[in-house]
Amino acid sequence: MAQPKLLSFDFCVLNFKFYYMPELPEVETVARELNRKLKKRKIKSVEVKAPKMISLGPDVVSNIRKVKSSQVQKFERLLRNQIFESVKRRAKLLIFNFSRPRVFSPNFGKRKKERASLSLLVHLKMTGQFIFEDTKLRSQTHGRYCLINKASAPKELLPCRHTHVIFNFMDGSILYFNDVRKFGYLKLVRDNEISQVRELREFGPEPLSKQYTIGRFLTAVKKCPKRTIKSMLVDPKVVAGIGNIYSDEILFHAGLRPTRKVLKISNQELGRIYINIKKVLTKAVKAKGSSVGDFVRTDGSWGQMGKYHFVYGRSGQKCKRCASIISSVKLNGRTGSFCPKCQK
DNA sequence: TATATTGTTACACC
């Protein structure tokens, strides 16, 4: 009887059902939540259980690269005593900033030893998730809950077999990083190295920024006249943060099929796509924020998030607008869904 | 066994 009530308040879950891949709105939600929850918390210790998921320095990320145990130790050591300052998002990448640790030279603190502050870059890829566990909940329950999978078997003790990195805070609260597929990564860099991080350099513009104008959109798109519009929207170098789900939804609302070639799209149609990039993502950022909250309160009820989707994941079902059957195509190795009547 | 997924890379083709 007491348990659902407990879960409804102190337990902050920041994750998504495994087939709702985190894209810009989901990562934005995670960033905002974590920013609020982690601000000024000091790390007591870090445990890395899956060395392949972490890396040090701005090097190119590779899932295959073996990380030596010394690097794991260094990763854990560098993060110890760090204080979370902020969590931000760039494309689908989470950027954690830590405050500069006060390190003094041996001569009685007269001279500060120069040391760059640290940033942690985290990509959730498909199934990465952060779960923050407050002190209050932990003192009130024996077990901890990990809603990592589906409604039929939602509860697992934390840490579970998919927990790969654990952040223990001074006040007893804990942040878990889980990833079923292990495609995600945590990359620790010094702030003076951050400009060398390749993925950050190569990201296209943020679609929700004021700087992302119709002009920028048109210029970028028209550079590749022979590509399909869908492949342009999901290309992080063209525009940041859009994946399979939102590209499908944007194209539905713009009324264009994903297979259309850029060359054969009119300026008016491109304008509709641009408008809907802003519209769909803005709506999703708002919706994700609230639906995640609902999800936590209902404990195991995963619904809510898909209710705004018109085409994604609805192949074979009726179009919500015209009742035609939603079709799908394979494009660049990904499934694209569209309504054959609403989208031309 | 086939499928789903992201982002990167290797390679074929025009």
Next chain:
DNA sequence: TGGTGTAACAATAT
């Protein structure tokens, strides 16, 4: 040569 597409890869639950 470079623009473009295709396939493979990482991992694992369904």
